Amino acid sequence: MDKASTSKFSLRTRPTSEKLVDVGFKNIVVAMASMVAIVLFSIFAVVYYESNESISRYGLRFLFSSAWNPVTDEYGAFTAIYGTLFTSIASLLIAVPLGVGTAIFITENIIPEYIRNIIGIMVELLAAIPSVVLGLWAVFIMEPFIRPFLNIIYELFGFIPFFSTQPLGAGMMPAILILVVMILPIITSISKDSLNQVPLKLRQAAYGIGASRWTTIFKVIIPAAISGITGGVLLALGRAMGETMAVTMIIGNSNNFSWSMFAPSYTISAMLANQFGEADGSQVSSLMYAALILMILTLLVNVFAQWIVKRLSLKYQ
């Protein structure tokens, strides 16, 4: 009796094996978490190390020259940097109104909820289509379809430098359009989430003092959700700058600089996809230099996105 009660109520000391498992498990998950930091740092370190030769040889001249000549060993990434920035910003200009507009349409009670849900799911499924499939579609279906329209623009507005060459197939404009298709889901789904998080009270208060639907949207709902929307737009910008396959297949891959949106061009990622496989010697280190520039650009955009979400976000209780 006595013996039984002590064994029932005595404090149980943890066996060493249990403690070991606990400590071991903690160390394992810490190691797993550290992997992220290790991989991130080593990506930077490796790309920087491999590009060292070109950085010391060309310095900042690399950014402003559009020479790309493996024979004379002259390399410059101006065309690719310009192409990367131009295509991503131009696609953003088209995709932001479309994406935010769609997000407003599916968060307002304009049409029945199940139709809105279907539209939301369809736009998000667009993100599931691999970029190489979109590239295939762009090459065989989209580009032949839009070429006549681009030709009309060329004939009417050919005196403007941006439209000054005849569209002959692959070029910057189709690349911009396919980028729009790729970043639309990101902008739409993030904007939708942030619009949904705006408390109902704000909307009701606006309606209560006589604001119309669109006054409410412009003066109350969008300002309240602006941090999320901006974050989503910046994430989309980062994505557009790093996007490789669809752009490589449709942009024409030419290192000759042209102001025209209808002429073949290059982006940094397209240049890597195209040349990295066959490159050797100083071309590799020049490509790595270009990769480093791409990494820094996307890093800046991503860090800025995270900062702005933190900075601008209002907390509603």
Next chain:
Amino acid sequence: MNYTSQKSLTYNPSLTRNVGNKALTLAVALFAIISVLPLILVISYVLIKGGSYINLDTLILEPEPPGDDLLSAGGIGPAITGTFIMSVIASIISIPVGVGGGIYLAEYSKSGNFAKFIRFGSNVLAGVPSIIAGVFIYAIIVSTKILFGSMFSGIAGGISLSILMVPTIIKTTDEALKLVPNDMRRAAFGVGASKFLMITNITLPAAFSSISTGVLLALARAAGETAPLMFTALFSRYYITSFDDLFYEMGSLSVLIYNFALEPYEAQNQLAWAASFILVVVLLSLNILSRWIGTLGAFSKNKV
């Protein structure tokens, strides 16, 4: 003392604000239609055009070298198995790392400086362009021949895909575990469970469905990626026949689409469409499956 306005209280559709409201509503409706259009167009072209080239030969045969035979290009069999094998390799690496990292963030250090840094780092890693992952693996694994002297290999391809999967898995694990109520943790400690037992027996099972959603979404993204495979796994026209073949070039659906789309031969282009059909059908099913699993869990986002 007369506060009532002379204006009528009935709805007047010709008022500027009402006309403006209508116009803006129509505009966003139009935007929504434009946004949905690409999906419908891409999916219908891939399903109809790609589906028409699908038959048993296409699914099983090995692809012929371009230009050899103008009428038939063989099939996409090795590419299907290659994509599958590399996705499995990527999952074997990224699931433990991702789930482990997520457990650390949610269970051990919710707001410590190291955890903040890891969260930030995993967001940054998620934004690293996929081609950079390929270049990185090329530099550290392929060009150094560190994997038993092999250069381009399916394993290197799988590793580069895992870099893309880890951030998504960490993030969803972290968020899923945070949704598990703290009462359950206290109850587990109260009955004397160690932290290890609490995590493996209580919180991980409670968050299981949300974590699987994240894993499936990450897998669906990785399986469709091309850029990281171009310099790591390269491409191969042959089936793998032994374990050693993992250390040699390996074909994949996405690289096959890229290579064959740019060939001037009709037969190769058709194979690219057929491969797109398989890839899109599998990825869309994975996506829909993951959404469905996400609604099952007790503490999933959609229910709380």
